[in-house]
Amino acid sequence: MKKNRINKLSFYESVISSGFDVRSGAFAVLNSNIQMCLNEYGEFESTALSESAFEDPMLREVSAMTSSVNEDDVASELFGAVAGIKYREVIGYYSGLYAGHVVEGDFRKNASSGGLTTWILKELFEKDLIDGVVHVKKTGQGSELLFEYGISNSVEEILASSKSRYYPAEFSKVITEVKSRQGRFAFVGIPSILFELRLLCRVDPEVNKKIKYMFGLICGHQKSTKYAESIGWQFGIAPGHLTDIDFRKKVPGLPASSYSTELTGLVNGVERTVSRFQDDIFVSNWGHGMFKTKFSDFTDDALNETADVSLGDAWLPEYVHDSGGNNVLIVRNPDIQRIIEEGVFNGQVNLDQISEQTVLDSQKGLINHTRNELPYRISKYDENGLWRPRKRVTADIEEITTHKRKVQDSRARIQELSSRAYKEAVFSGNWSQFEKIMVPEVEAYSRLYRKMRLKRSWANGPFWVIRKLGSKLSHKWQKWQKKA
Numbered sequence: 001m002k003k004n005r006i007n008k009l010s011f012y013e014s015v016i017s018s019g020f021d022v023r024s025g026a027f028a029v030l031n032s033n034i035q036m037c038l039n040e041y042g043e044f045e046s047t048a049l050s051e052s053a054f055e056d057p058m059l060r061e062v063s064a065m066t067s068s069v070n071e072d073d074v075a076s077e078l079f080g081a082v083a084g085i086k087y088r089e090v091i092g093y094y095s096g097l098y099a100g101h102v103v104e105g106d107f108r109k110n111a112s113s114g115g116l117t118t119w120i121l122k123e124l125f126e127k128d129l130i131d132g133v134v135h136v137k138k139t140g141q142g143s144e145l146l147f148e149y150g151i152s153n154s155v156e157e158i159l160a161s162s163k164s165r166y167y168p169a170e171f172s173k174v175i176t177e178v179k180s181r182q183g184r185f186a187f188v189g190i191p192s193i194l195f196e197l198r199l200l201c202r203v204d205p206e207v208n209k210k211i212k213y214m215f216g217l218i219c220g221h222q223k224s225t226k227y228a229e230s231i232g233w234q235f236g237i238a239p240g241h242l243t244d245i246d247f248r249k250k251v252p253g254l255p256a257s258s259y260s261t262e263l264t265g266l267v268n269g270v271e272r273t274v275s276r277f278q279d280d281i282f283v284s285n286w287g288h289g290m291f292k293t294k295f296s297d298f299t300d301d302a303l304n305e306t307a308d309v310s311l312g313d314a315w316l317p318e319y320v321h322d323s324g325g326n327n328v329l330i331v332r333n334p335d336i337q338r339i340i341e342e343g344v345f346n347g348q349v350n351l352d353q354i355s356e357q358t359v360l361d362s363q364k365g366l367i368n369h370t371r372n373e374l375p376y377r378i379s380k381y382d383e384n385g386l387w388r389p390r391k392r393v394t395a396d397i398e399e400i401t402t403h404k405r406k407v408q409d410s411r412a413r414i415q416e417l418s419s420r421a422y423k424e425a426v427f428s429g430n431w432s433q434f435e436k437i438m439v440p441e442v443e444a445y446s447r448l449y450r451k452m453r454l455k456r457s458w459a460n461g462p463f464w465v466i467r468k469l470g471s472k473l474s475h476k477w478q479k480w481q482k483k484a
């Protein structure tokens, strides 16, 4: 009975009002009666301009939550026939797996990680394979947003837009512009956003013709605009007064994972720039998931499987110590594979070929949460008789240990509470009100998480524990020296 009712839910009820929308902007490209608007929680919202807008049957086909094809189907169409291509679950198709960084020029210095995203984009442009890049850029003065999707039309512009933006971006305006322009474009996006552009390409021949390459960033989760805003506020830049943020500033001498965040904003009418380590930023622990957008917890695409190339950080002991930053790279497109091989041959990039297991190890935490713990998250919807998207993993409440379930429940509470508590704190103009509400939840999470790690440590044996403790202490000492 319950199942029948769920099956009859409209697109609006299942995807939009329940908050599962990826908020990519794909619906607005397809249907001019839908517009993307920023809501009070700093998330884009697909908004109908006419009553029947969400009744458009095509919308189901471009939503990552309802499409009749999944990432495997789309990836197999795109890459399945590439000569010599291999496949591994979670990684998806690949012709090459690498870790390393750019040697040429200042690409690495100016990037968030090893600089390969910007360097490959530059190579495509210089080799006349593209005429422009659609990626997330700084906005101009007067915008309520700090970053948005835009088009870079020259190598200089591509270079100027490097760096990771932990900030929401939707592509409706920019893809509509691409449709009306001549030329070939590369697109950069996080998993579900990129997948929805792939789905759009299947129903819109003009988009399909213009977007030649898709660059997939590996992504823990999408943040709302409040993530950046709250960091500013914690350090004295009131909401609405943050003018720039570099989420990842490399700190020479410290591991790549110990980056700082640089904020610029107006304090009492005077421009001020401050830099803070991750540990000092209240909202920065990605495990807590503050200001996480809901769709990120309902994708099983950990490594951006439908991208021509996926790029992330090499969070591996042999690379992470290097403050300059190193990428992991999953190559699927033959043109990009050639560019990489030429780059290695010419000494423009320094890359090691790595194994499937090394790629998986580089994203252990992300894969655990996104993929391995998803059966539990979706099973809770089934238990409560609620609609949820169909995934490549099967709902199973027993899939993870009781303790991990508690960690998942704690993350869900933090995610849900952070947006609400922050909104109330802004309303009352009091940052400490936000901290006061969140601290008990964060402490409860930390207790659960510590217990989970302790269990894992004992399972690995005493030598492993001693080695880990040693490296943690030396890391803390280095950081303390830098701060001093």
Ligand SMILES: Cc1cc2nc3c(=O)[nH]c(=O)nc-3n(C[C@H](O)[C@H](O)[C@H](O)COP(=O)(O)OP(=O)(O)OC[C@H]3O[C@@H](n4cnc5c(N)ncnc54)[C@H](O)[C@@H]3O)c2cc1C
Pocket: 110, 111, 112, 113, 114, 115, 116, 117, 118, 119, 135, 136, 137, 161, 162, 163, 164, 165, 166, 167, 169, 188, 189, 190, 217, 218, 219, 220, 221, 222, 223, 311, 312, 313, 314, 315, 327, 328, 363, 366
């Ligand atoms: C929200 C988010 C979460 C991430 N989480 C992880 C993670 O958990 N693990 C991991 O290994 N890597 C993660 N990454 C990727 C990582 O931060 C680097 O972006 C990636 O390693 C590429 O580094 P690079 O030096 O090659 O990029 P750069 O050379 O610095 O170039 C970055 C490119 O990405 C574009 N860009 C920046 N932000 C966005 C965005 N939000 N949407 C679309 N395009 C954008 C820029 O315009 C630029 O073209 C995340 C990225 C984002 C945006």
